[in-house]
Amino acid sequence: MTRALPLLAACALFSIPGFAQQTPTKAVPAAPTAAAPETMPVELIHTLVYMPGAIGSSGPLNVILDSGSSMNIVSPDVAIKAGLTGSGITLRASGLGQGESEALRLFENADLHWGPAGHELNLTGQKGAILPIDYISEQIGRRTDALLGGDLFLRYTITVDYQHQSATFTPAKNSIHPAGTEIPLRIVSNSPFVEAVVLGDDGRAVRGLFFVDSGLTADLVLSQGFLEAHPGLITDSHFASAPAVRAVGGEVRSHLALLAGFGLGPFHFSHLVADVPASSNGLLANPAIAGIVGARLLSRFTITWDWSHKRLFLAPNENFNSPFQLATSGMHLVAPGPDYRAVVVDSVLKGSPASEAGLVLGDHIVAVNGNNDPALWQVLEALRATGSEQEQGVRLEVRRASGTKSVLLTPRSPFSEAP
Numbered sequence: 001m002t003r004a005l006p007l008l009a010a011c012a013l014f015s016i017p018g019f020a021q022q023t024p025t026k027a028v029p030a031a032p033t034a035a036a037p038e039t040m041p042v043e044l045i046h047t048l049v050y051m052p053g054a055i056g057s058s059g060p061l062n063v064i065l066d067s068g069s070s071m072n073i074v075s076p077d078v079a080i081k082a083g084l085t086g087s088g089i090t091l092r093a094s095g096l097g098q099g100e101s102e103a104l105r106l107f108e109n110a111d112l113h114w115g116p117a118g119h120e121l122n123l124t125g126q127k128g129a130i131l132p133i134d135y136i137s138e139q140i141g142r143r144t145d146a147l148l149g150g151d152l153f154l155r156y157t158i159t160v161d162y163q164h165q166s167a168t169f170t171p172a173k174n175s176i177h178p179a180g181t182e183i184p185l186r187i188v189s190n191s192p193f194v195e196a197v198v199l200g201d202d203g204r205a206v207r208g209l210f211f212v213d214s215g216l217t218a219d220l221v222l223s224q225g226f227l228e229a230h231p232g233l234i235t236d237s238h239f240a241s242a243p244a245v246r247a248v249g250g251e252v253r254s255h256l257a258l259l260a261g262f263g264l265g266p267f268h269f270s271h272l273v274a275d276v277p278a279s280s281n282g283l284l285a286n287p288a289i290a291g292i293v294g295a296r297l298l299s300r301f302t303i304t305w306d307w308s309h310k311r312l313f314l315a316p317n318e319n320f321n322s323p324f325q326l327a328t329s330g331m332h333l334v335a336p337g338p339d340y341r342a343v344v345v346d347s348v349l350k351g352s353p354a355s356e357a358g359l360v361l362g363d364h365i366v367a368v369n370g371n372n373d374p375a376l377w378q379v380l381e382a383l384r385a386t387g388s389e390q391e392q393g394v395r396l397e398v399r400r401a402s403g404t405k406s407v408l409l410t411p412r413s414p415f416s417e418a419p
Helices: 076-082 134-140 150-155 224-229 376-383 387-392
Strands: 038-041 043-045 048-055 061-065 086-093 102-114 121-130 146-148 156-161 166-171 181-184 186-188 191-199 205-212 220-222 239-241 245-247 250-252 254-264 267-277 291-293 301-306 311-316 331-334 344-348 364-368 394-400 403-409
Touching: 048 146, 121 150, 134 376, 150 156, 181 191, 220 224, 220 254, 224 267, 331 376, 344 364, 364 376, 376 394
Parallel strands: 061 146, 205 291, 220 267
Antiparallel strands: 038 166, 043 048, 048 061, 048 102, 086 102, 102 121, 156 166, 156 301, 181 311, 186 191, 191 205, 191 254, 220 291, 239 254, 245 250, 254 267, 301 311, 331 344, 364 394, 394 403
């Protein structure tokens, strides 16, 4: 498997100084075009929720429904197509990357559309940010033009049915009674947080505040500061290296941590892997924040986001009890632009299954398990196979300057001790 922390376009668009002293954001008066709930099909790609959309005169776009983005975000080329003009305000966007923050420009008075024909919704007079997000396309293998974030969640109660790939948008002013268990939600700076519990190898149950990010393709992220504040929570044998990836702010270097358990409300998960960035930047630089709950964990539920009432509803789906993947390939893959179709090896850990299979930097993967010309996300899902499929390995056709060859890659646990 290729573990990744790429999708953090607003994991913190803005660092949140003085987090503990901030007043939770109040819901903006809703002005949706429809008074009744609207259920629409969505496309689930590597646990990310994609929908067709448009901004102004942009033409058709691929957009992600992203609770981790504090505002709506569009790429610079989309802004040009849509005729968006900056408000004259420039801010700095900080994420988990090690390096400089990135500049973003704010826009206003944009018309926002989303949903397939027959289910389309729209909001007028919207504000947002212009920010390069091509790294998302490169890490998924699907062109990504925009992120619909906190502003949308404030105006609608949104239910995402990951199992059946649908989303329901209900105007926030409507009273609803969603299925599932209610979890208190804290909204700060247009960003959602929940309290959760990390179960340590020493039996300790440590409570912390977690950002909830449906735009992050991981189960869980823990901050280095949280682990330093609780030494011995995870034994050394339950840490392993991970390939570097790119996010807002630059390169992200991280480790993997095998957790004894994680609790969210009444739901408990055993033996899941968390990503631990080597440096605490952006959101994770705040000592009040223990980590991030990502889309892969969220996809085990039908989830209802009710920001206006500061609550989250979780209803387990058929994937709830599926085992967490412990095995990894030890390589990082990218799909370079502008078409994001090629699948290229970007880094390989020494001594990893990928290294032992002979994969090297720059290799092109042109087939996986007989599927020719796969998208990057299809290769990533094949590498996530568990159980008997994992034992059989993943057959890759690899092209390099010297020709094409077939390799069998068998992911394995990187931890010296594993359950």
